[in-house]
Amino acid sequence: MTDKALILSRVLEKTFEDFAFMFIDAVPTHALNAPEAEAYIQAAITYVAGQEKGRLSVMASAEFCRCLSRNILGLETEDPLDPGIAESGLSELINVACGSLAEALYGTDAVVDLEPPVQTVCSEREWKQFISDQPTLVLLVDDYPVGFRLDVTTNME
Amino acid sequence: MSHNVLIVDDSMIIRSMVAKTLKISGLDLGKMYYAANGQEGLDTLQAHHVDIVFADINMPMMDGIQMVRSMAESGLLQRIPVVIISTERNQQRIDQLKAMGVTAYLTKPFMPEDFKDTVEHLLAKEDKPL
Numbered sequence: 001m002t003d004k005a006l007i008l009s010r011v012l013e014k015t016f017e018d019f020a021f022m023f024i025d026a027v028p029t030h031a032l033n034a035p036e037a038e039a040y041i042q043a044a045i046t047y048v049a050g051q052e053k054g055r056l057s058v059m060a061s062a063e064f065c066r067c068l069s070r071n072i073l074g075l076e077t078e079d080p081l082d083p084g085i086a087e088s089g090l091s092e093l094i095n096v097a098c099g100s101l102a103e104a105l106y107g108t109d110a111v112v113d114l115e116p117p118v119q120t121v122c123s124e125r126e127w128k129q130f131i132s133d134q135p136t137l138v139l140l141v142d143d144y145p146v147g148f149r150l151d152v153t154t155n156m157e
Numbered sequence: 158m159s160h161n162v163l164i165v166d167d168s169m170i171i172r173s174m175v176a177k178t179l180k181i182s183g184l185d186l187g188k189m190y191y192a193a194n195g196q197e198g199l200d201t202l203q204a205h206h207v208d209i210v211f212a213d214i215n216m217p218m219m220d221g222i223q224m225v226r227s228m229a230e231s232g233l234l235q236r237i238p239v240v241i242i243s244t245e246r247n248q249q250r251i252d253q254l255k256a257m258g259v260t261a262y263l264t265k266p267f268m269p270e271d272f273k274d275t276v277e278h279l280l281a282k283e284d285k286p287l
Contacts, residue, residue, distance in 0.1 A: 015266070018266045018268075072170055072174060073170065073174055073177060082169070084169045085169045085170050085173055088168050088169040088171075091168060092168045092170050092171055095168070095215065096244055096266050098244065099243075099244025099245065099264070099265060100244075102246065108246050108248045109247070109249070110247065111247050112247065114215050114244065115215075116167055116216060
């Protein structure tokens with residue numbers, strides 16, 4: 001694991017705990033062969049820090065998004081959840097994680113410009129591709145597999 | 158005295174979270190207004206009486222810094238306390254916002270206790286005789 005991947009992993013662990021009271025585990029193989037979800041959601045945020053440009057993205061099932069949003073709001077399973085709010089949880093998670101990641105990577109003296117997160121609906125094929133890509137970090141969050149990926153480029157490249 | 162509140166954030170879940178935390182914070186709430194970006198926030202301030210603003214920075218169309226700057230230029234910032242709730246951690250930007258007149262700054266994810274303390278501090282300031 002690279003330094004950046006290790007920092008990302010620690011940031012995600014703390015973000016899930018502080019923001020959604022959810023906990024991370026290592027991914028057992030059977031979780032990655034889980035039955036097809038009805039839909040997958042991807043949220044991504046880009047940032048610029050000096051010479052570096054980064055893109056942090058997350059992909060998970062729609063069911064996980066509903067679970068995440070309920071946790072963020074402290075709702076019970078039987079409480080009604082607006083579909084718009086259910087979907088916005090994943091974008092806000094990546095927004096909060098990116099703020100913490102920027103601080104961990106560059107400190108509080110550096111100016112880091114964040115773009116608002118962008119969210120898209122993905123297919124089963126895109127999900128499988130995402131989690132099998134080498135840079136993707138797959139975590140088990142409250143029994144749901146969730147993929148994260150950080151891509152960083154520099155102006156020199 | 159009840160307080161009309163404006164919550165400015167492009168994230169529906171954060172608007173909902175702030176509203177929910179406000180309801181349990183002890184603030185005597187009047188009307189609750191919502192806006193998804195700085196421009197919508199300014200439009201709401203033009204159309205309605207608002208006592209406190211809670212705003213994000215990183216938003217599409219018009220960000221929170223531009224909204225606060227516009228409020229400062231129009232004199233609204235002297236009358237309406239603004240609490241920024243953001244993922245921004247750059248100390249220079251936070252200091253810049255405070256110098257512009259922002260009342261308080263909370264970093265996401267915020268703890269409900271910190272939020273409650275901030276609101277109580279705001280109310281205590283309001284209660285002080287001039």
